[in-house]
Amino acid sequence: MQQSPFIFDVDVDGFEQRVLAASAQQPVLVDFWAEWCSPCLALAPALERVVVERAGEVLLAKVEVDDNMKLAGHYRLRGFPTVILFHHQQELARFSGARAIHWIDEWIDQHLT
Numbered sequence: 075m076q077q078s079p080f081i082f083d084v085d086v087d088g089f090e091q092r093v094l095a096a097s098a099q100q101p102v103l104v105d106f107w108a109e110w111c112s113p114c115l116a117l118a119p120a121l122e123r124v125v126v127e128r129a130g131e132v133l134l135a136k137v138e139v140d141d142n143m144k145l146a147g148h149y150r151l152r153g154f155p156t157v158i159l160f161h162h163q164q165e166l167a168r169f170s171g172a173r174a175i176h177w178i179d180e181w182i183d184q185h186l187t
Contacts, residue, residue: 084135086142097160101132106156108139113172114155120175
């Protein structure tokens with residue numbers, strides 16, 4: 075994971091505070107991923123780059139699903155990676171699978187403007 079104040083790991087215990095409550099102030103992308111998932115590993119650098127380039131416009135919370143199956147079940151995730159965008163304490167949108175940087179940028183803009 076890239077070192078950045080805008081990117082952090084979160085688990086089921088911290089999810090409400092670090093994602094839902096934080097999304098009242100600024101949008102939070104949540105990357106539900108697994109170490110054994112090749113598309114997850116391919117997507118991570120693209121997500122991290124987009125978030126770092128946006129310099130705090132959006133945060134990135136990373137949830138390792140094997141350790142947080144309760145969250146994966148709560149959000150009815152069917153595959154990994156799944157990225158969910160939260161803002162104002164609500165889910166705005168989601169996508170699954172690896173995507174290119176430009177696609178992620180456009181997707182964020184589409185849902186936040």
